[in-house]
Structures are given as structure tokens and as C-alpha cells.
Amino acid sequence: xxxxxxxxxxxxxxxxxxxxxxxxxxxxxxxxxxxxxxxxxxxxxxxxxxxxxxxxxxxxxxxxxxxxxxxxxxxxxxxxxxxxxxxxxxxxxxxxxxxxxxxxxxxxxxxxxxxxxxxxxxxxxxxxxxxxxxxxxxxxxxxxxxxxxxxx
Amino acid sequence: xxxxxxxxxxxxxxxxxxxxxxxxxxxxxxxxxxxxxxxxxxxxxxxxxxxxxxxxxxxxxxxxxxxxxxxxxxxxxxxxxxxxxxxxxxxxxxxxxxxxxxxxxxxxxxxxxxxxxxxxxxxxxxxxxxxxxxxxxx
Numbered sequence: 639x640x641x642x643x644x645x646x647x648x649x650x651x652x653x654x655x656x657x658x659x660x661x662x663x664x665x666x667x668x669x670x671x672x673x674x675x676x677x678x679x680x681x682x683x684x685x686x687x688x689x690x691x692x693x694x695x696x697x698x699x700x701x702x703x704x705x706x707x708x709x710x711x712x713x714x715x716x717x718x719x720x721x722x723x724x725x726x727x728x729x730x731x732x733x734x735x736x737x738x739x740x741x742x743x744x745x746x747x748x749x750x751x752x753x754x755x756x757x758x759x760x761x762x763x764x765x766x767x768x769x770x771x772x773x774x775x776x777x778x779x780x781x782x783x784x785x786x787x788x789x790x
Numbered sequence: 791x792x793x794x795x796x797x798x799x800x801x802x803x804x805x806x807x808x809x810x811x812x813x814x815x816x817x818x819x820x821x822x823x824x825x826x827x828x829x830x831x832x833x834x835x836x837x838x839x840x841x842x843x844x845x846x847x848x849x850x851x852x853x854x855x856x857x858x859x860x861x862x863x864x865x866x867x868x869x870x871x872x873x874x875x876x877x878x879x880x881x882x883x884x885x886x887x888x889x890x891x892x893x894x895x896x897x898x899x900x901x902x903x904x905x906x907x908x909x910x911x912x913x914x915x916x917x918x919x920x921x922x923x924x925x926x927x928x
Contacts, residue, residue: 670822674877678884685888739892746895753898755852768853776860776887783880790876 639694645770646690649777653683656781657717663788664720672721675784676729679717682780684710684736685743686773692744693766703741710737743769791903795847798910802839806832806866809917813924817873820924825874828920829882833867834889835913841893842909846901855894863890 660675667675688706695702710733718729747765751757813820813828820828841859848855863886871882 671877674880678880681884681888685891736888739888742895743891750852753895755898756850759850760852765853772857772860776891780884780887783883787876787880 641767642690642693642770645774646687646694648774649683649686649690652777652781653687656785659785659788660717660720666788667721669721669724671787672725673728675720676714676718676725677732678780678784680710680714680729680732681736682777683717684713684733685740686777687713688737688740689744689773690770692741693748693770696744696748699745706737706741707734710734710740713737792846795843795906798906799840799843801910802836802913805914805917806836809921810870812921813870813873816924820874820927822875822878824924824927825871825878826881828924829867829871829874829878830885831916831920832870833863833882833886835916836866837863837886837890838893838896839909839913841890842897843906845894845897846906849898852894852898856891859893860887860890863887863893 656679660679688710691706691709692702711730712733714729714731714733714736715726716729717733718726746753746755747769748762749757750760750765809832837859840862841855844855844858845852864883865886867882867884867886868879869882871879
């Protein structure tokens with residue numbers, strides 16, 4: 639579980655760095671670019687962070703699935719409140735969607751017999767490590783593409 | 791029927807290629823609002839089709855199919871979005887990523903020939919509606 643903690647910390651640092659760069663140049667945004675920033679950022683950040691949080695606290699299922707939804711909505715509100723109230727609504731929606739999907743990925747990869755997948759092929763540690771590292775790679779790729787949009 | 795599932799992926803790719811050629815010819819006539827819808831529908835539907843068909847064909851390779859479906863949605867969403875604008879590319883990218891990372895779980899939960907045929911009908915119908923709406927709007 640130390641590796642998952644490290645991956646979660648790296649995700650938080652990447653998200654804080656991207657939010658700082660976006661917050662500095664928020665007066666340059668058009669209406670459409672604010673919408674797209676809130677959709678992209680809310681989806682990917684809440685997906686990756688709730689996935690790792692589910693791995694860390696997987697013993698308390700109902701509590702963590704409720705807290706995950708609240709965390710996703712809070713991330714969406716934080717990113718979406720950069721511009722105006724339309725981007726706030728888009729941020730709430732995309733953050734909640736990403737949080738529900740991250741909880742689902744975590745539940746399936748901890749117990750593959752939910753989706754009637756065969757359980758004996760992969761051990762649990764391999765699946766957890768794969769989804770953590772794959773999420774980290776996708777988060778890095780999306781952040782690079784999103785910050786490159788400020789230059790174009 | 792289960793040995794013909796690979797043919798359906800081939801049919802999806804051929805329909806995608808024909809629609810890409812059609813949209814490439816008239817990309818100057820399409821506004822950014824329709825472009826955003828085109829990128830989201832194309833990336834998401836092809837990612838869902840690829841993930842569901844592949845997890846029914848090879849049910850023992852879960853990790854590889856997740857990687858393949860995510861990369862398919864990501865690349866096709868950015869390909870269709872890249873016709874118009876950089877922000878359209880970002881929209882297609884994130885929608886294809888979310889649908890592709892979700893699709894092997896849907897395919898493992900709901901399997902069967904009827905479900906896959908219904909999904910194919912929906913995908914081809916979505917592409918037909920996109921071509922029809924681009925013909926009407928411009």
C-alpha cells in the first residue's frame with residue numbers, strides 16, 4: 639500500500655501544479671475554453687484520485703463510496719469555479735461522473751468476480767499496481783495536452 | 791456466432807474510415823459546435839464497441855484489452871477532433887478515454903450476441919445521424 643500512497647501523492651502534486659498554472663491565466667479564457675477545461679480537468683483528476691483512495695480504504699465500502707462522490711464534486715467545483723456559473727455546472731457534472739467511474743474501477747479490480755471475470759489469473763496486487771500506474775500515465779498525458787492548449 | 795465477432799470490429803473501422811474521409815472533405819463548412827459533437831460521438835462509440843467485442847472474444851486477457859480499448863478511444867477521438875480545432879481535440883480525447891477505460895467492464899457484465907448486435911446497430915446509427923446532421927447544417 640506504500641506504492642499506492644506514493645502514486646496518490648504524485649497525482650495531488652501534478653493536479654496542484656496544473657491548477658496553479660491555470661489559475662494564473664484565468665482572465666485569458668474564453669467561454670468555450672473554460673467549459674472544456676472544467677470537463678477535462680474534473681474528469682481525469684477525480685477519476686484517478688478516487689481510484690487510489692478506494693484502494694487505500696477498501697475495507698469500509700459504503701463509507702468510502704460516499705466520501706468519493708463528495709470528493710469528486712469538490713474537485714469539480716474547485717476547477718469549474720475559475721470562470722463563471724456555466725463552467726461550475728459542467729465541473730460538478732464531470733467531477734461526479736469521474737468519481738463514480740473511479741469507484742467502479744477500484745471495486746472491479748479488487749474483486750473481479752463482480753463482473754463475472756475469472757479470478758484465478760491475476761493476483762490482486764498486479765491489478766492494483768497496473769491500474770495505479772496506468773492512471774498516473776493517463777493523468778500526465780492529459781495534463782500535458784491541457785497545458786499545451788494555453789500556447790496554441 | 792462468436793467466431794464472427796472480429797468481423798464486426800473490421801466493419802466498425804471501415805465505417806469510421808469512410809466517415810473520416812467524408813468529414814475531411816467538408817471540414818471547412820462545419821462549425822465548432824457540431825465538431826464537438828462529432829468528436830465525442832465518434833471516440834466514445836468506437837471505444838465501447840472495441841472493448842465489448844474484444845472482452846467477449848478473449849475473456850482471459852483483461853489488462854491488455856483495457857489498454858487496447860483506451861488507446862483506441864483516445865486516438866480516434868483526437869483524430870476526429872483534430873479536423874477542426876485544438877479544443878475539439880481535447881474534448882474527443884477525454885471522452886474517448888473515459889468510455890474506453892469503462893468498456894471492458896460493461897462487456898464482461900453484459901455479454902451475449904443480442905447485446906453486441908444492438909450495440910452495432912447503435913454505433914452505425916450514430917454515424918448515420920452525424921453525416922445527416924452535417925449535411926443539414928451546412
